[in-house]
Amino acid sequence: MEFGIFDHVDRNALALSDFYEMRLKIVEAYDRAGFRSYHIAEHHATPVGMAPSPSVFLSAVAQRTKRLRFGPLVYLLPLYHPLRLIEEICMLDQLSGGRLELGVGRGVSPIEVGYYGIAPDDRVPIYLETLQVIRAGLTQKTLDFEGRFHRFRAVPMELEPYQRPHPPIWVGVERPDGAERAARDGFNFVSAHPLPEVRAITDAYRATWAATHGTKPLPLMGLARFIVVAPSDDEALAIARRAYPKWQASLTHLARMHNVPTQNPRPPDFDAIRHGGRGIAGSPATVAAELRKQLVEAGANYCVGQFAFGDMTLAEVTRTIDLFAREVMPALA
Numbered sequence: 182m183e184f185g186i187f188d189h190v191d192r193n194a195l196a197l198s199d200f201y202e203m204r205l206k207i208v209e210a211y212d213r214a215g216f217r218s219y220h221i222a223e224h225h226a227t228p229v230g231m232a233p234s235p236s237v238f239l240s241a242v243a244q245r246t247k248r249l250r251f252g253p254l255v256y257l258l259p260l261y262h263p264l265r266l267i268e269e270i271c272m273l274d275q276l277s278g279g280r281l282e283l284g285v286g287r288g289v290s291p292i293e294v295g296y297y298g299i300a301p302d303d304r305v306p307i308y309l310e311t312l313q314v315i316r317a318g319l320t321q322k323t324l325d326f327e328g329r330f331h332r333f334r335a336v337p338m339e340l341e342p343y344q345r346p347h348p349p350i351w352v353g354v355e356r357p358d359g360a361e362r363a364a365r366d367g368f369n370f371v372s373a374h375p376l377p378e379v380r381a382i383t384d385a386y387r388a389t390w391a392a393t394h395g396t397k398p399l400p401l402m403g404l405a406r407f408i409v410v411a412p413s414d415d416e417a418l419a420i421a422r423r424a425y426p427k428w429q430a431s432l433t434h435l436a437r438m439h440n441v442p443t444q445n446p447r448p449p450d451f452d453a454i455r456h457g458g459r460g461i462a463g464s465p466a467t468v469a470a471e472l473r474k475q476l477v478e479a480g481a482n483y484c485v486g487q488f489a490f491g492d493m494t495l496a497e498v499t500r501t502i503d504l505f506a507r508e509v510m511p512a513l514a
Contacts, residue, residue, distance in 0.1 A: 182476065182513050185218040185485045186211050187254060187371065187405050190238065191431045192228040193492050200231065201238075203495050205245050207488075210499050212246040214506035218282050219246075220254035220351070220371065220485070225293045229431040236269040243277040252282030254351055254371060259288055259299045259307040263314035263331060270319065270348065271340035279343035282369075284351040285312055289444045292435045306330070319347040349400075355445075357385035364389035371403035371485055376458050376478050379404055383480035404481035406472070407454065408488055409462040409497075410504040418451075421462035424491030425451035465508035473513055484513065 190204060211219055221238065224230025232238040235253035242251050256266065274281040287308035288294045291301040299307065310328045318324045324336040342348055354360050354370040360382040363370045370386070372379050383402050390399060407425065411417035429449050436443040447454060454460040461471050476484055486505065489498045 183217045183401060183483045184215075184510055184513075185220060185371075185403065185483060186216055187220045187222070187373075187485050187487045188489055189222045189224070189229050189428070189431075189487070190232040191428050191490060192231050193427070197231070201241075204489070205241055206495060207498050207502075208242050208249070208251075209245055210502045212249040214502050215510070216249060216506075217483075218250040218252070220252060220282065220284060223253055223255065223257050224290070225257075225260075226296055227290075227293065227431065227435050229428070229434065236273060239273055239281075240276065243273060243280065246280075248280075250280045250282050251277070252348070252351065253284045254282075255284035255286035255353060257288040257294065258285055258311040258315075259294055259304050260297050261311065263311050263318065264324075264333070264336065266311075267315055267318040267338070268340050270315070271342050274342040274344055274348050275340075277343075279348075281342075281344070281348040282351055283348040284353075285315075286353055289353075290435065291444075292439055292441070316347065354382050354386075357381050360386040361389040365393050367394070367400060369401040369403070369483075371405050371483070373405040373459060376475060379479040379481065387480070399482065401483040402481050403483035403485045404476060404479045405485040405487060406458075406475070407451075407460040407462075407490065408468060408472075408486040408501065408505065409493075410465055410468050410501040410509065411462075411497075412464060412504075414463040414467050417462040417464065417468075420493065420497055421451045421455075421460065424493045424497075425454065425460065427491035465504050465512075468505070469509045469512040472509065476513070 221232050221235055222230050223235050225233045239251055287304040307330055310330050314326050314331050318338055319342055322338055324333045324338055326333045349369055351369045352363050354363055354372050364386045372382055386402055409417045409421040429447055433443045451460050461468055488501050
C-alpha cells in the first residue's frame, strides 16, 4: 500500500500570501512524514482552487521538499498550448530531480473552461489531441504533428524530462470504461467515488491490464477520501464538521453563481459524506479500521488523503499528518 495526498488548495480566510505559505508548510510536513506523492487540483475563477497555475505552485513545492513526488491532478489540457506545457513539464521534472507525476484531464467544469472560450463539447477532443502532442514532444527531439486543433512542423524539442520516457501519467477515473482506457495506456488513476463505483472501476482496470499487459506490475489505483485524525473520535469529527461545509461552499460557488447543477456534487455536511464513505474522521484506530475496510472493498493499492480543506488550521492539519504517519500508515502498509 502506497500513501498520497490530494489537495484542492481551496481558499480560507487568510491573506493569499499567508495562505500559500501555510500550504507550503503543510507540504513540508507531508515530505517529512514519508508520503509518496502530493497531487493538486487545477481550477479557475473559483475559491475551490487557489493553484490555477499548477506549475507555478509546484515549482515552489519542488524547492521546499526533498523526497516527496508531486504533480497536478490534473492539468486541464484544453486550456494549454501544448508546446508551452511540454516545456513546463520538462522544467519541473528537471528542477525536482525527477519527482513529477503528470496528471492530465479535460476539465470537469464547463463553466471554468467556458471562461477561456472553450465549448463544453470540445473538451474531450482537445484533451485527447493535446495529450498526443505532449507525449510526442516529451519523447522526441523534433515535433511533427498534424491534427484538428494543433499543427507542428519540425519544432525542436530543446528541453527534455528527467524521467524517461516521461513522468508517470495520471488521470481521474469516474466510470469503468475510463478505467479500461487508463489500463490500456498504462496510466495511474485516482477516484473519489463511493465504494461500489470504485470497485467496478478497479475490477475493470485489472481485467484490461491483464489482457493488455499480462503479468507486469499494476500501476497505482487510488482511493481518495477526506481524512481528519485527532486523539479522539469526537475531536476529529468536530474539526471535520466545522471545516468541510466551507470547502463544499467553495466547490459549489460557480454553480450557485450561474444557477446550474454542480459537477460531481458532494453533500453539504460532513456527516452525510462520512456515512457515504467518502469522509473519514476519528482517532488513529478508528481511521485505520475504516480505511482498511474501504481499501479492501475498493480493490485499491494507493490510499489518497485530503487532509487540508476548508478552514482547518495549520496545527490541525499537521496533527492529522503526524498521527496518520505514526499510527495509521504502519497499520495499513
